[in-house]
Amino acid sequence: MAASLGLGSAQFGGDYGISNTRGRVGEDEVRQILELAADCKILNIDASHHDGDVERVLGRNWPFPSPFKPQVRTLRLENGLEWLESRLRRSVDHMGLVRAHAALVDRAEDLMGPDGDALWARLEKLKGEGLISKIGISATAADQPLLLAKRFKPDLMQVPASILDQRLVKNGTIGNLADLGIEVQIRSVFLQGLLFLPRENLPANLVPVGPHLSRVRRMMAEGGADPLHAALSFALNLEGVSTVMVGVTSAAELRAIVAASERKAPKLNWDAMALTDEVALDPSQWFADLGEQATRRLVRVA
Template identity: 50%
Template sequence: MRFFDAQNPVERLALAVGVEADRQRPMPQLQREEAVRQILQTAADAGVSRVATKPEGDGERLLGLGWPFPSPFRVSVRTVPVNDGVDRAEARARRSLEHMGLPRGDTVLVQAATDLVGEDGRALWARLQGLKDRGLFRRIGFIASIEDSPAVLARRFRPDVVQLPCNVLDQRAVSTGILDQLAEQDVAVHLSSVFAKGLLFSAMETLPPEMGRMVPQLSRIRRRLAEARVDPMQAALSYTLRQEGVECVIAKVHSAAQLRAIIAASHAPCPDMDWKALSLEANAVSSRFGVVAA
């Protein structure tokens, strides 16, 4: 399996649409609907063909109101946690399609690999396999962290898709060989957290106090990028889009203007960088700080 194609980077982008970037100044409902519509139309015009969703708030309903016609998008959805039972997890996956006005979806993902290793894991997986067999979803898979040993879990469940966090600051999916191991199993990989939850862009003084020890490393990384005249967004996208064995890279967008910037950055020539020099030390990367959260 080889998904990497440097000639068509936009075709490997997936969008996670969220229009409430500023919770202190929420948009009026009609404005939110229009913002989503503009994002989707901008994506369709640019050739972006994938959308990744979460079963939270009214995001799926807004997507259903905003699809261009005919819709060019392949949509992936997540299950809700299996704590409330496999019946609810299955029903909510079906409802995601209903909220978006779709007869079927591309992929349904178990929202966390830990749901599969619990006592209901096999039953949950069987329910998703049933949805696939009935044609409601083309593929099934799961979302995992590096600590979940996703390649080992993939050998056990044989998913079509695995979603992992990966970015220039947290390169463990590459350095540990996980991407190669999943490719060997013919598993499609979706990368999330590609912008490191904003760490490449946030002002140092706004970082949480717990991250104080990371500030010198972040400063050095930003200085390297500045000296190479590489925009952080360009670096983030170049690093993830160049990885072989990756089907798509998920970028969260809040506006059509932001999406246009992402598209432009994805088309920029891949900089000649020492990528390993941009990685934070493994012991400095913690999901508590949002760097590796899926």
């Protein structure tokens, strides 16, 4: 059974995504996006307080009664558990809701620290009180999400996966999470827009993967697919995935995503499209000054 679409909201709070040329989404556009999402039964909405004023933007613009299943995220633990709980309660309040569908631990390293068990216990308390319905973890490939899942037994896990980043598919993590009865969401299915960025616009740290990205697009074209259709087909048909989170900057973009998701999946060599370059798979390094190490890498790959 194919996964369903969910909506990320990072673009509602800032200029998110390497191929985003429109900047932060205006509130009129947010309202149109949410109305379209409701009409299309795209109900999972991922809200993050790290991205500007997203929670209040959502609260001001979605229909009431809201059909959505909003997800909130924890802040870091530096200010203590009492403050973290207070902030989660404000997150729900900012969205004009009585409860949130889920709360996700935003940084998995918080769970691996000395206060990890106490953090999880606090979230279980909030679940018991009815402030949230599910507890989840947002993890990266480096966080070893399967080990986290076995230790904390979350209701859901959100991890990155895409045509370009197939690490958690190939090592069996996504399938194993689903086998544990965990709801699996995937994000970064366009790898923050890298899939759509013209080769000539790549930042210096990504120049080495330019030839691979060109090959991927050529393979898609030869298979009768465009990057949007191919990316969604790959993500929505991954075994064990429940929800595919996507981000948009306009209702038109969401309309295109919905249309592409309803098309028949192309027959492509998915395995051959995966990136292995560590810098390309880590957006935090795309614009970093990698110094001598980056210079050696550019020479080696070129």
